[in-house]
Amino acid sequence: MRFLVSARGLMPHAVETQNVVRVFKGNHKPVKALDKVSITIEEGEIFGLLGPNGAGKTTLIKILTTLLLPTSGEAYVGGFNVAKEAHKVRQVISLVSGGETPGYGILSANENLWFFSQLYGLPSSTAKAEIKRLMADLEFDEYAKTRMSKLSTGYKQRLNLARGLLNNPTILFLDEPTLGLDVLTSKNMRSYIVDWAKREKKGTVLLTTHYMAEADEMCDRVAIIDRGRILACDSPLRLKQNLKENVIIKAEVSSVQADFSFVEGMKGVIGYSQTRSIQTDTTSFKVMVTEERIFSNIMSKLEEQNVKILSVNKAEPTLEDVYISLVGRGFEQEEGAAHET
Amino acid sequence: MKREELVHNLKVAYARLWVRLKGGYREPEWLVAELVIPVITLSAYVFLYKMVNAPPEYAGFVIIGGTMMAFWANVLWGMSAQFYWEKEVGNLEVYLVAPISRMAILLGMAIGGFVNTVLRAVAIFIAGILIFQVPIAIYEPLTALLIFFLTIGALYALGMMFASLFMLYGREAWHTASLLQEPIQFLSGTYFPTTSQVVPYMVQLLSSLIPLTFGLDGIRKVAILGQGISDVWLNIIALVVFIVVLLPLARLALNFMENLGKKEGRLTLRWQ
């Protein structure tokens, strides 16, 4: 067990990784999914891992939840080594993966939760009371007796979260918890998790997401991960404040054909992102530059493409801008590139 | 294992057993299928014996074989392959993240599967006996029960070992298990006595590596041929040896495969 000398005495970090590397056998050559990842998460923190698809978020979660061994490096959860003390790690954690609904379709929501409670050895009466409370809190108690196979995606995901909380984990791992959910259900789920961590239990949460707003809204600290490497790690506020000396400009232009890739490598351009909307035949563009005048150079180059500029605004930095400043591109291009490979 | 840990794992086994029983009860169409389908196949083999004018006890051999096949099918598809389904729907991940012994989950599946299958097996047995008027000659019911339960023990221990293969190799294991169905039925002498002089020595040798062979042979002797413990003591010893060897081997295999899966990153890969 590893300890940290803190103001509260001898306390282990909730999560600590040291130079964790994970290499998978690829079809042609080995793929490095994690490259010397070192993070520490303190007890009671909601910590976000933010990155595009394929960045290595789920790989790290799998290592921390004892489902995967690191190729090299060390990782500790609740002070226990994930490779050597897996059984002890499992006693303090829980994992909820978005888009997945573990359980048996032929059993009711209630019965599934009871079954999962037994995996943690909860006395049956305690389990039943806890299930009732969680179902009421997550607002799906009316479906308690409905077979899981008949539940909608949103309710299945609530069931999944309830399962994750049943064993009262000290450290909760959430892998893309709002994947595929509608806006309202996502919002409710996010606020429930924050409540659970902050007000009720003081539990630690490690959350992976590729939704910027989710990380911004929920997390005390965020690590930005790209291609297996941690590029930055701080509170969302401080990450954004670091960008204050740069200028961020958002523009919308008239054609879906507009292409802003010409800004790559331009002097004074830190990064950019673009999103095309086929419905409105427009392209939204966000660029981060060192000085405002560089933007006028971009505009004049854009005129050569015969597109109409619909709007131009200066913007406050967001976590996406932090990502752009670190990688040079937005998530869209990153995920597009990932799909092409 | 400490006492609380043991109690915890027994609770897990009970919970998994409970899921199994509930599941079996809620899909009654399977109850019918698992009675009717074996009876159809068995009937073809009984008619085949009739075509060559074999004595009636040979029809009894077929019925006993079919009855025990119900358990073998449950071991293979209801337990070993179940790990593969658990992986597909995301349950395996939850099991692996929980502080439990994998053997507890398998024990629950095994007992639940056994209870569900007993009903079917008895139904197949009775249907077969009634339809084909097979002569039954059980003079030592306790010996019959002993042989039966030892066979079940050995089969489910083997199933636990197979589960570790399914956990990691999913689709390959699925195909392998499907591939082995007929060869196992052939080698274990499910529908004919492998002790017959017609069966070549090599086949007899191979068949002695399968616990089902000893179980089937023993049950045939005590249930159809009216023999007693003095005729089946070798079967009993062989089955005990299988259980004693296979159970710890299953545990080792599970740990080995889980570790290998974690190293290769295949433990939670789907539909490979």
Place this chain on the structure above:
Amino acid sequence: MAIGTILRTIKQAVWLGWKVETNWADPVVFAIYYLIKPVAGLLIVGFIFLIGSVVSGAVNPELFMFLFIGNSFFIYVVQIMMTMTMLIHEDRAHYEVLKHIYLTPGSLQWYIVGRALNGVMNASVSLLLTLGLGVAVFQYGLGIPIQIDWLNIDFGLLSLTLLLGIVCFMAIGFILCGINIMTSKVQFMLNEYVSGTLYLFGGVVFLPELLPQWGQHISNALPITYFLRIVRFSFLHQGSFDVQMNLLYLVATMIATILVGLAVFKVAMFKARRDGLIDKKEEY
């Protein structure tokens, strides 16, 4: 629909079926897979026959030929049923491509035909291997004479019968596809029910005359009974066998099966669209 589109759909489906079924193993393992199962199946019935015959005092080689050919050619039923019952389940629940295939200009029916043809190809390979190994084991290993004059097989009649039989089995497969579309998780039992019934009543390994009267009526209504009779005749040329009458019965039962198969499939597709079953997920 244009012939070109149909042929393209079938070709793609055959290719896809081959890929899906072979991608889990290297070619050698795959070949063993298609050898071991049918050979072990033949060994089971062969040894039942042999042990039963020895106990009763006499081995009748003619009866052995009956089951040898019947069991070997039954592989077409096994493979076609297996392919056609599993494909709806796999394409809908596992690969989640059924809806996309349904949306393509080539029709789902022809796609299913293509996948079934893949089963036919596999069955043909298995058949040849089983016949070869069966002869090796039973004739040369166990001394049962295999009374086939390999140079005198009526290949014309055999090919025609195979064609008619395969169409029949595919039509039955369409009934199963239809039922699978409307239900979920019954693919395994459906396959076993249908294959088992055809095995019991189709005169595959024992003479249908041994069945009770009602069983013989069922046997007479099944195309497989006529299919196997003609196949046996094309190998063995036994005395007073009315080929034309049996062919007529085979064609008549084939037409009836096709009509039922297409009707069930059509109703199933209608219900699937009405009830949103084309992309239904399965849970366990």
